[in-house]
Amino acid sequence: MTISRVRQGEGINFYSRKWVRPEDLNANGTLFGGSLLRWIDEEAAIYAIIQLGNQRVVTKFISEIDFEASARQGDLIEMGLVAVGFGRTSVTMRAEVRNMITRKTILTIERIVFVNLGPDGRAAPHGYSSITYDRDRAPASAEQGKD
Numbered sequence: 740m741t742i743s744r745v746r747q748g749e750g751i752n753f754y755s756r757k758w759v760r761p762e763d764l765n766a767n768g769t770l771f772g773g774s775l776l777r778w779i780d781e782e783a784a785i786y787a788i789i790q791l792g793n794q795r796v797v798t799k800f801i802s803e804i805d806f807e808a809s810a811r812q813g814d815l816i817e818m819g820l821v822a823v824g825f826g827r828t829s830v831t832m833r834a835e836v837r838n839m840i841t842r843k844t845i846l847t848i849e850r851i852v853f854v855n856l857g858p859d860g861r862a863a864p865h866g867y868s869s870i871t872y873d874r875d876r877a878p879a880s881a882e883q884g885k886d
């Protein structure tokens with residue numbers, strides 16, 4: 740597996756915020772880990788789509804997750820992602836989630852790997868080796884360009 744390591748130092752951009760609501764809580768009255776993982780997976784999918792220019796991307800691998808702190812109802816949390824490597828068909832991201840109220844890190848995930856798929860549902864080369872901070876790769880709608 741040949742991975743183009745992304746130049747470090749750009750840091751994580753915190754794209755998305757969530758408001759912790761009653762339906763997001765566990766029996767302890769704190770944020771349910773499953774809700775958080777769902778939000779991160781969705782955020783990572785959107786990030787991968789923008790980076791790889793393809794809506795057909797899937798989660799392949801998520802590394803160890805250490806829940807360091809939690810959140811309570813009414814807290815605001817923010818999620819950040821950054822691509823740390825581009826392979827032939829994959830992109831690897833690092834994730835961090837912070838509690839905006841307590842200012843604590845809720846979790847970090849060192850590696851989330853998404854794979855770019857072709858129309859046949861198999862891994863397909865994406866052709867990218869660096870991060871875009873723009874929307875230049877965002878997939879176009881099938882309707883675009885039609886009169």
Ligand SMILES: CC(C)(COP(=O)(O)OP(=O)(O)OC[C@H]1O[C@@H](n2cnc3c(N)ncnc32)[C@H](O)[C@@H]1OP(=O)(O)O)[C@@H](O)C(=O)NCCC(=O)NCCS
Binds near residue numbers: 798799825826829830
């Ligand atoms: C994604 C999928 C098509 C890949 O098929 P595959 O036969 O493993 O394909 P490959 O062996 O060519 O690997 C594809 C890429 O994933 C990477 N990869 C494979 N296994 C990996 C692992 N355990 N950890 C990290 N990366 C991995 C490979 O290195 C390769 O990346 P590269 O081309 O950038 O080097 C297939 O595994 C799949 O459909 N999985 C289910 C995905 C899914 O449904 N996810 C949603 C949650 S259920």
